[in-house]
Amino acid sequence: MIPQTNVYRSVLGAGTQAPEFTLQCTPDQTVSLNKFRGRPVVLAFYPADFSPVCGDQMALYNEMLNEFQELEAELVGLSVDGAWCHAAFAKQNKLHFPLLADFEPKGAVARSYGVYDEKEGTCERALFVIDRDGVIRWSYVSPIGVNPGANGILSALEDLQTKSETTDAAK
Amino acid sequence: MTKSLTLPDTERDHVSGSVKGAIKLLEYGDYECPFCADAQPIVKEIQRRLGDDLLFAFRHFPLINIHPHSEHAAEAAEAAGAQENFWGMHDLLFENQNALEDQDLVAYAGELSLDETRLIREVTSSVYALRIREDFKSGVRGGVNGTPTFFINGERYDGPRDVGYFLKALSKQTVEK
Numbered sequence: 001m002i003p004q005t006n007v008y009r010s011v012l013g014a015g016t017q018a019p020e021f022t023l024q025c026t027p028d029q030t031v032s033l034n035k036f037r038g039r040p041v042v043l044a045f046y047p048a049d050f051s052p053v054c055g056d057q058m059a060l061y062n063e064m065l066n067e068f069q070e071l072e073a074e075l076v077g078l079s080v081d082g083a084w085c086h087a088a089f090a091k092q093n094k095l096h097f098p099l100l101a102d103f104e105p106k107g108a109v110a111r112s113y114g115v116y117d118e119k120e121g122t123c124e125r126a127l128f129v130i131d132r133d134g135v136i137r138w139s140y141v142s143p144i145g146v147n148p149g150a151n152g153i154l155s156a157l158e159d160l161q162t163k164s165e166t167t168d169a170a171k
Numbered sequence: 172m173t174k175s176l177t178l179p180d181t182e183r184d185h186v187s188g189s190v191k192g193a194i195k196l197l198e199y200g201d202y203e204c205p206f207c208a209d210a211q212p213i214v215k216e217i218q219r220r221l222g223d224d225l226l227f228a229f230r231h232f233p234l235i236n237i238h239p240h241s242e243h244a245a246e247a248a249e250a251a252g253a254q255e256n257f258w259g260m261h262d263l264l265f266e267n268q269n270a271l272e273d274q275d276l277v278a279y280a281g282e283l284s285l286d287e288t289r290l291i292r293e294v295t296s297s298v299y300a301l302r303i304r305e306d307f308k309s310g311v312r313g314g315v316n317g318t319p320t321f322f323i324n325g326e327r328y329d330g331p332r333d334v335g336y337f338l339k340a341l342s343k344q345t346v347e348k
Contacts (some may be wrong), residue, residue, distance in 0.1 A: 056317040062236050064311065094236040149316035 179228030
């Protein structure tokens with residue numbers, strides 16, 4: 001049995017290059033992380049489609065797409081569910097952002113970010129904010145039953161925006 | 172900073188009870204959310220028991236994709252507020268959660284003897300959309316992660332939604348003060 005703390009210790013943190021991936025976002029389309037290069041992206045890993053807390057979490061983010069857009073950021077959800085399951089979940093909750101299927105090999109992307117729960121066989125409930133150069137700038141793992149809300153994501157995105165304005169001004 | 176976001180703002184918010192009340196309870200809710208409707212009698216009971224010791228405020232947190240009627244319902248409450256009866260509409264909306272079509276909103280305005288034409292005109296032209304969005308955003312920044320979310324004197328209450336537990340948490344705040 002693997003002690004649960006191991007899961008948290010390996011989570012990729014700020015300053016790490018975000019591991020590249022290509023995953024299915026619909027049954028017949030894939031999306032790659034590098035497609036987002038040039039603007040910030042939020043990765044929201046969650047344990048499972050249709051489980052009550054994630055429903056709330058994804059429903060909340062779905063209401064905030066304008067705010068993410070104002071901060072020029074893209075949002076994607078990721079879990080080990082397959083593309084067809086994601087499609088049904090997105091339809092039921094009228095989600096307007098992509099859900100990626102970390103399905104085959106199961107949880108490979110979550111593992112590469114250090115947020116795969118071996119015992120449960122699902123992703124942790126984890127958030128990553130990646131900057132326009134593909135570097136992780138903020139990460140957070142929430143207790144599995146707790147919806148982390150969105151305040152941390154917004155603060156991280158605002159920090160990024162302030163930093164990029166400073167860099168642009170220096171050029 | 173976070174704390175001020177999660178305290179009732181008597182200049183701006185819809186508040187009920189005594190402005191001088193030592194205990195401040197703030198709810199973020201959605202008129203189409205069943206858990207919010209379930210919490211409604213609990214809030215009423217807390218208000219009854221605490222009387223003038225309590226200041227209660229309500230802010231909108233509509234999840235409009237999963238609750239398609241929640242936005243117009245929130246607009247209707249605001250429109251009723253503009254006619255000095257926010258709380259009357261607020262109660263009717265929660266009591267009639269399964270009937271939140273525009274024609275229902277008109278009927279509730281009639282029941283409250285409000286100007287129905289003005290109310291539905293304001294609702295359908297989204298007069299209060301910005302204010303509702305302000306409520307929503309303040310909630311997100313304050314740590315709201317679903318509905319209903321309650322704050323007792325600025326601190327998020329994550330305990331069971333039960334009168335006894337609520338009163339215990341609320342009275343703890345009074346003692347600490």
